[in-house]
Amino acid sequence: MSVPLTLLGLLEREPSHGYDLKRDYDLFFSRGKPLPFGQVYATLGRLARDGKIVIGEVAAGEGPERKRYVITDLGATEVDTWLAQPVEPEPNLQTVLFTKVVLALMLGRPADEYLDTQRAAHLRRMQELTALKRGGDLVDTLLADHGLFHLEADLHWIDTATVRLDALREAVRR
Template structure:
């Protein structure tokens, strides 16, 4: 998740205070990982430094003085470019699982037991996501679907790797 580009996108809707940006980010994108106020203001500071936003005049508020941030044309162009570019698929999607399997084999550990435990962990998470999908609001359900599809792909990989574990072990031993 690109926090700077997401904040720029939120500012492209309308000028906002840092507090409001944090609230909107957390409500729409921060599921399970909200932004800290420090991260919001540090990001806004860098965006201002880079000419992508302009802080408005300091305004009194209920708490500390506040500044309303406005996106610049440079920031708007960056958001527009970012929104139309496809997300590059991660070429190392299974790198961690693969690494753990190969290292287990190299070290004479039980890679099959690891794969079995990983499969059980994925299935537990799938149950949690399925519950969210059934009972949660639309945004949570869509995020749960995304997670479920990734977990399904991992489970297919786990099954395929488990079926080929003997061949992989032989290959690792011969290196």
């Protein structure tokens, strides 16, 4: 997730205060991992430095001044370019899951037990996401579906790897 580009996109929608940007980011994009305020303001500072946003009106508040940030043409162009580019399908074919299985086999450890443990963890997470879908709004449902589809693909890989463990063990112990 690109925090700077996401904040730029939120600013293209409407000029906003940092607090409002954090609230909207957390509401739509963070799901379980809120964006720290420090990261919001550090990112806004870099975007302003790079000419992608400017500070609009400044209002006095009970605490620090409330600055309203406004996207510039340069920032809007960057958002347009970013939205038009496809996401890299999978730049690294060697995932952590794959790496752990291969290392377990190389080290003579029980890779099948690791895969069983991983399968159980995936199934638990799938249950959580399914519950989220049942009780969530459309945003929750789409995010849960995204996670579920990835977990399903991992489960398919786990099953395939389990069937091929003996052959893989021979291939990596040479």
